[in-house]
Amino acid sequence: MKYLVLVVCLFPQIVMADNAQLKTEVDTVWVITAAALVFFMQAGFALLESGMSRSKNAVNVVMKNYMDVCIGSIIFWMIGYGLMFGDNVTGFFGETHFFPQNLSDMGYSFLLFQTMFAATAVTIASGAMAERTRYHGYLLGALLVSGIIYPVYGSWVWGSYYDGQGWLAELGFIDFAGSTVVHSIGGWVALAGIIVLGPRLGKFSSSTKPRDIPGHNLTLVALGGLILWLGWFGFNGGSTVAADTSLGLIVLNTHLSAAAGAMGAIAMLLLTRQPVLLTQSINGSIGGLVGITAGCATMEPLYAMLTGFIAGMVVVAGARLLEFFKLDDVVGAVSVHGFAGAWGTMAAGIFLKGNMFNIEQVFVQFIGVAAGFLWAFPLALLMYYVIDKVIGLRASSLDEQRGLDYSEHYEIGYPEFQTELVHKGKE
Amino acid sequence: MKQAALTDEISRRRKAIYNGLNACLNQNDAIKATEIWMQEFSSKPLYALQPFLSRIIEELDVDVPRGNIQQHILNSLLNESDHQEEVPKSVNAREFEQGMRRPSQKANASHKVFTYFMDYFLAALFKSDSASELSIKVYVFDNVHHIGISGESMDKVKKWLSENGQVSLISELTLQQMQTLFHLFYVASCEHIGPVNTDKLIAEAVKIVDQLPESAEFSVRSIF
Numbered sequence: 001m002k003y004l005v006l007v008v009c010l011f012p013q014i015v016m017a018d019n020a021q022l023k024t025e026v027d028t029v030w031v032i033t034a035a036a037l038v039f040f041m042q043a044g045f046a047l048l049e050s051g052m053s054r055s056k057n058a059v060n061v062v063m064k065n066y067m068d069v070c071i072g073s074i075i076f077w078m079i080g081y082g083l084m085f086g087d088n089v090t091g092f093f094g095e096t097h098f099f100p101q102n103l104s105d106m107g108y109s110f111l112l113f114q115t116m117f118a119a120t121a122v123t124i125a126s127g128a129m130a131e132r133t134r135y136h137g138y139l140l141g142a143l144l145v146s147g148i149i150y151p152v153y154g155s156w157v158w159g160s161y162y163d164g165q166g167w168l169a170e171l172g173f174i175d176f177a178g179s180t181v182v183h184s185i186g187g188w189v190a191l192a193g194i195i196v197l198g199p200r201l202g203k204f205s206s207s208t209k210p211r212d213i214p215g216h217n218l219t220l221v222a223l224g225g226l227i228l229w230l231g232w233f234g235f236n237g238g239s240t241v242a243a244d245t246s247l248g249l250i251v252l253n254t255h256l257s258a259a260a261g262a263m264g265a266i267a268m269l270l271l272t273r274q275p276v277l278l279t280q281s282i283n284g285s286i287g288g289l290v291g292i293t294a295g296c297a298t299m300e301p302l303y304a305m306l307t308g309f310i311a312g313m314v315v316v317a318g319a320r321l322l323e324f325f326k327l328d329d330v331v332g333a334v335s336v337h338g339f340a341g342a343w344g345t346m347a348a349g350i351f352l353k354g355n356m357f358n359i360e361q362v363f364v365q366f367i368g369v370a371a372g373f374l375w376a377f378p379l380a381l382l383m384y385y386v387i388d389k390v391i392g393l394r395a396s397s398l399d400e401q402r403g404l405d406y407s408e409h410y411e412i413g414y415p416e417f418q419t420e421l422v423h424k425g426k427e
Numbered sequence: 428m429k430q431a432a433l434t435d436e437i438s439r440r441r442k443a444i445y446n447g448l449n450a451c452l453n454q455n456d457a458i459k460a461t462e463i464w465m466q467e468f469s470s471k472p473l474y475a476l477q478p479f480l481s482r483i484i485e486e487l488d489v490d491v492p493r494g495n496i497q498q499h500i501l502n503s504l505l506n507e508s509d510h511q512e513e514v515p516k517s518v519n520a521r522e523f524e525q526g527m528r529r530p531s532q533k534a535n536a537s538h539k540v541f542t543y544f545m546d547y548f549l550a551a552l553f554k555s556d557s558a559s560e561l562s563i564k565v566y567v568f569d570n571v572h573h574i575g576i577s578g579e580s581m582d583k584v585k586k587w588l589s590e591n592g593q594v595s596l597i598s599e600l601t602l603q604q605m606q607t608l609f610h611l612f613y614v615a616s617c618e619h620i621g622p623v624n625t626d627k628l629i630a631e632a633v634k635i636v637d638q639l640p641e642s643a644e645f646s647v648r649s650i651f
Binding site: 201203212401 | 606610613614616617618619620621622623625651
């Protein structure tokens with residue numbers, strides 16, 4: 001009898017303990033799965049950017065994406081994570097957890113997930129700067145972006161995972177999965193990169209009219225776009241860092257916004273009497289994904305669609321704006337990640353569920369967007385300028401003519417068309 | 428296989444040309460004229476004979492009327508048969524067959540391939556954008572010192588350019604100098620007609636030049 005009483009008394013505790021353990025385990029599985037999905041986005045970036053480049057630069061573009069993951073992951077583990085999520089006493093950067101070794105079980109999962117985010121932020125610039133950037137200069141830039149530019153801004157919004165809070169987080173800035181933290185920061189870095197680099201040979205005629213330089217494989221572009229779309233379910237869904245019931249809304253909003261983004265891009269193309277291009281449509285859907293990233297957890301689906309639709313329009317208009325200023329963005333990364341990210345972050349405040357059109361919230365969002373630009377753009381501009389002067393960022397016109405596959409890697413993506421160039425080495 | 432077929436075709440034509448010439452000229456002149464055809468006209472359209480006739484009349488100082496030579500060559504080309512006489516082997520031909528080429532022959536091949544390619548490429552470039560011809564030339568004139576050749580050679584390159592290939596390009600360019608000269612045109616062309624159109628013109632020129640017999644020895648792709 002006394003055993004029965006004991007079991008009855010302890011049962012709720014046993015069940016609760018098991019539930020807590022189970023919750024942690026399920027959360028871990030979800031976060032790791034989401035991290036894998038975000039990692040898979042690198043494949044999407046590689047295909048999309050490579051497809052939008054000419055065949056003579058295909059290897060170079062893929063190599064940059066590949067090494068972005070490697071460099072971004074290691075540097076983020078070494079110093080990025082500490083700067084971003086370490087104890088944040090000042091509100092401006094983390095001060096602990098560098099070279100993290102002894103984390104909690106969930107802490108490891110969180111670190112892995114955030115590492116994938118860092119790699120994503122770094123790789124955004126690679127497409128914009130494609131076809132005329134020297135490989136080593138680019139990698140040095142990637143190292144500084146993943147080690148300093150990205151994590152410091154991230155600490156303002158998402159820090160700390162342990163103790164203290166970033167100054168933008170304290171203001172109530174909303175950026176659920178990183179429209180600004182990841183994408184706009186990457187976009188502003190890309191903008192700085194293309195300014196320092198200058199346009200590709202012959203991109204603009206003497207009358208400043210932009211010339212179309214089509215990529216070599218639009219099928220790869222479409223496949224890359226779809227892979228990114230899939231990966232985004234992990235990008236936004238994983239940002240809950242828990243397997244909870246909010247996932248449905250988050251992933252639905254993500255999907256609807258992407259679909260609306262493509263439609264927004266097409267609408268803008270039609271309105272401005274431009275041909276309805278596959279590349280722009282795909283960029284539109286990615287713009288929709290970028291746009292909804294900030295507010296995917298705090299918006300009704302209707303507004304998620306509206307956010308995506310406008311983001312798609314922003315992507316097309318932004319690309320035209322860059323061309324007007326003679327800025328050569330090969331894949332449209334500045335427009336897709338920078339401009340659409342900024343819009344999405346504002347939209348997260350404008351369409352905030354239960355508190356829509358709150359001017360104070362919108363103002364906070366504006367401060368966050370402006371702070372992101374003012375932090376990342378000048379610093380990246382300085383960084384690329386110094387890299388260009390010290391080790392060289394812009395490839396020579398001869399290398400550009402021959403293609404960076406040959407000049408930077410001595411490895412040709414399509415050797416059957418360039419047999420004379422294989423492995424002769426640089427003179 | 429394709430290259431072998433092309434070589435056979437040229438050998439056949441060469442035989443027909445020789446037989447046509449031999450019917451109206453003495454054998455020595457016919458051999459010399461056939462060599463000229465091989466070196467300079469074998470890659471041109473077969474029945475476009477006027478430039479070839481002008482050349483041999485000027486070079487060999489023959490007194491046979493031009494129309495007669497043309498008639499004999501045309502007859503020979505139109506009545507090709509196995510019974511036609513083989514072309515007597517000149518010293519160069521014998522060396523060719525015995526694989527005893529002198530080093531300069533390699534240089535000759537590269538020079539010919541490069542010259543032919545550049546002539547074709549520039550003609551197509553200036554045709555596609557005649558308004559930019561002057562500025563492209565000015566750009567190359569201004570940067571010709573990057574090629575790394577003597578002042579005298581630079582003047583020859585400039586003359587070759589200003590006379591649209593009517594005078595021959597200097598033959599002593601090294602591979603690297605050819606690459607640099609081509610690169611100057613590539614940059615200028617990209618700026619004026621864009622990289623996509625430039626690549627198209629290059630692809631067309633390569634297709635033509637690949638049919639030259641000398642392309643078996645020197646591939647034009649090595650100048651890119």
